[in-house]
Each structure stands twice: as structure tokens, then as C-alpha cells.
Amino acid sequence: MIETDILIIGAGPTGLFTVFEAGLLKLKCHLIDSLPQAGGQCSEIYPKKPIYDIPAYPDILAGELTDKLMEQIAPFKPGFTLGESAVTVDKHEDGSFIVTTNRGTKHKAPIVAIAGGLGVFEPRKPPVENLSNFEDKGVEYIIKDPEFYRGKDVVISGGGDSALDWAYFLANGVANKVSLVHRRNSFRGHLDSVQKVMDMADNGKLNLITEAEVVGVKGEDNLKELVIKHKTQGEILVTTDHWIPLFGLSPKLGPIADWGLNISKNSIEVDTFDYSTNIEGMYAIGDVNTYPGKLKLILCGFHEATLMVQSAFARIHPDKKNVLKYTTVNGVSGF
Numbered sequence: 001m002i003e004t005d006i007l008i009i010g011a012g013p014t015g016l017f018t019v020f021e022a023g024l025l026k027l028k029c030h031l032i033d034s035l036p037q038a039g040g041q042c043s044e045i046y047p048k049k050p051i052y053d054i055p056a057y058p059d060i061l062a063g064e065l066t067d068k069l070m071e072q073i074a075p076f077k078p079g080f081t082l083g084e085s086a087v088t089v090d091k092h093e094d095g096s097f098i099v100t101t102n103r104g105t106k107h108k109a110p111i112v113a114i115a116g117g118l119g120v121f122e123p124r125k126p127p128v129e130n131l132s133n134f135e136d137k138g139v140e141y142i143i144k145d146p147e148f149y150r151g152k153d154v155v156i157s158g159g160g161d162s163a164l165d166w167a168y169f170l171a172n173g174v175a176n177k178v179s180l181v182h183r184r185n186s187f188r189g190h191l192d193s194v195q196k197v198m199d200m201a202d203n204g205k206l207n208l209i210t211e212a213e214v215v216g217v218k219g220e221d222n223l224k225e226l227v228i229k230h231k232t233q234g235e236i237l238v239t240t241d242h243w244i245p246l247f248g249l250s251p252k253l254g255p256i257a258d259w260g261l262n263i264s265k266n267s268i269e270v271d272t273f274d275y276s277t278n279i280e281g282m283y284a285i286g287d288v289n290t291y292p293g294k295l296k297l298i299l300c301g302f303h304e305a306t307l308m309v310q311s312a313f314a315r316i317h318p319d320k321k322n323v324l325k326y327t328t329v330n331g332v333s334g335f
Ligand SMILES: Cc1cc2nc3c(=O)[nH]c(=O)nc-3n(C[C@H](O)[C@H](O)[C@H](O)COP(=O)(O)OP(=O)(O)OC[C@H]3O[C@@H](n4cnc5c(N)ncnc54)[C@H](O)[C@@H]3O)c2cc1C
Pocket: 009, 010, 011, 012, 013, 014, 015, 032, 033, 034, 035, 039, 040, 041, 042, 045, 046, 050, 051, 052, 053, 084, 085, 086, 087, 115, 116, 117, 118, 119, 120, 121, 253, 254, 255, 256, 285, 286, 287, 288, 296, 297, 298, 299, 301
């Protein structure tokens, strides 16, 4: 059981900045995110795009903003449960929340801050029969740790940056054999990513199968073979340890919608005094919440996180008075 003061669901910019504001009040945080990396939409959807409305940064790449936030919160040593989704919430007898993920990891905290943004990014799954039988038994939709594939035979499907970049990375001395399967002859990814993959295929380091798609999965307990339908060659059988279809992720509010929260238009209703929800001890901040005048912007998430932790502090320490202290006066002393 992971125990903390504030359990943050969602490691997007709002969730990350919450760690900093909570740390100033000596409150510890742990973050859960269904994605394998922190940064939310900034790292998953647009890491290379410049943002122009972060105060004091005339422009900053979304990926760079994530890196800076990680640097800013490092002194407060937050814990992370990445690549897992928060699915259920229960009340412990001492009044704390117990939040359990889809992989069974349990977290206990008196305060839960939902910073879930657009929701859980769910993988777009290809329509292949019996696919679910091999999930986590050779079929994965997200690469959490490339080391998992060391020395293995891997087939990746997809034509975007994710498929190209991972195929290149794994074929570069990590996996034993990498095949990239794509429906078309051309790719949607960045030109330099496409070029790198083409060069690897020309050098025989990567097996490129275009105008083809995986139509069948075979094996006993674990995945053993894929049936690939090629435009001109018909059906080809490929032996493999893993198949990683990378067809993108689509966000859904997901399991949080069943937690008994007041929801309006797919967002959680909050009181703008402290961004509390209708469940005592549970807050909603950032893109995931709604209130009159709400703007889904990063800087609004930062403001909401700041007010929220003041309220969380009062709940955790009802007998302590919290006096606002400037960081210029007090500095930042981590844990
Ligand atoms: C293309 C694009 C450009 C943008 N440009 C700007 C801009 O210029 N300026 C600006 O201010 N904003 C911009 N935005 C919006 C900005 O990205 C969002 O306002 C911001 O990301 C919200 O941050 P967040 O932390 O609240 O949520 P998110 O960034 O959405 O992060 C939420 C995280 O919660 C996780 N999560 C959700 N549910 C669960 C669960 N049950 N269990 C575990 N994890 C969960 C998700 O995986 C996700 O990582 C842009 C958005 C897009 C898509």
C-alpha cells in the first residue's frame, strides 16, 4: 500500500504543479497516470509545439514545460505510479481514501486530487479476433519500458511517429528482431523519423512490411504468431514474442465517472472556493473540472492547484494555522 498526503490522479501540468504547491506546505504527494510518462496532453499530444501563454515564457515547447515542472518538483520527491489507471475508490475506516489501479496497486491518502484532464488515454485497438486473450501475454498497446523487449522478437504496427520512433529505438540494439507493419507505403510521421526507419530497413536491421496489416493472432498461453494480410502476397505468418499495435490513444473520463461525483458534460463540478467536489476530501483541478467561466488552460490549472492545496492543508491539519509565505522569503526546502 502506497501512503501519501495528497494522491493526485493525473500527472499532467496541473497534477505536477500541485506537488510543488503542496510541498511548500510540507504535504507529500504521489501521482498516478495511465500513461507511461508524466506531462499529460503536453507530452502525449504536442511535446514539440511551442506554447505562448505560460507566464514569463514568451514561448516554451510543451515537452520542455513538462521537463521544467519535473525539475521544479524534484525537491519534494513525489512518488509515481505510471502506466496504470485509477479505477476504484473506497473509504478506509480511518476516513482516508483507498484508490486502486487496473493493475491492483493500492494507494491510501486523506486527500484525493483528480487532475485527470481529458481522462484516461485509451489505446485504439485493431479489430482482430481473440485479441483480448493475448493482452499482456504478448500484445501491448503502450511501451512502458523498452528493456522489457530486450532480445525479443517484436512486431510493431502503425504509421505515425510513435510506431516509427519505437521501431527505430528497439531495432537499435534492444530487441532481437523488429518488424514494422503498415497499411500504406507512406507514413504519417515526421520526415526524419521516416528516413531513419527506411535507412534501417535498407541496412537489414529492421523488417519493413508495408501495404499489409495484422489480421490474426495465434498462440497458446502467450502470443506466438501473427497472421499478416499483404496487398499482393496474401497471408503471411510471422513468428513473434510481442505485437505492439500503436494506433494512437483516445481520451475518456473513464472509471472516475462512476465514483459518485457530480458530473456535467463529461467534467467534474467543483466549488471555485477551493475546487472541492461533492465528495468530502476529493478535489478536481485542471481540464477535468467545470464551473461557470471555466477555461481549459494550463495557467488556470496552476491557479486551481494552488488554492486547492490550501484547503487540503486545512483538512489534514485542522488544528494548524497556515500563513502564506513567499518563496522569495522562505526559499524552497524539499523533503
Ligand atoms: C494541441 C493542443 C495545444 C494546446 N495548446 C495550449 C496552449 O497553448 N496553452 C494552454 O494553456 N493550453 C493548451 N492546451 C491545453 C492544455 O494542454 C491543457 O489545458 C492541459 O494539458 C491540462 O492539464 P491537466 O494536467 O489538467 O490535464 P492533462 O494534461 O489532460 O493530464 C491529465 C492526465 O491524467 C491522466 N488520467 C486521467 N484519468 C486517469 C485515471 N483514471 N488514472 C490515471 N491517470 C488518469 C491522463 O492520462 C493524463 O496524463 C493545448 C491542448 C492541445 C491538445
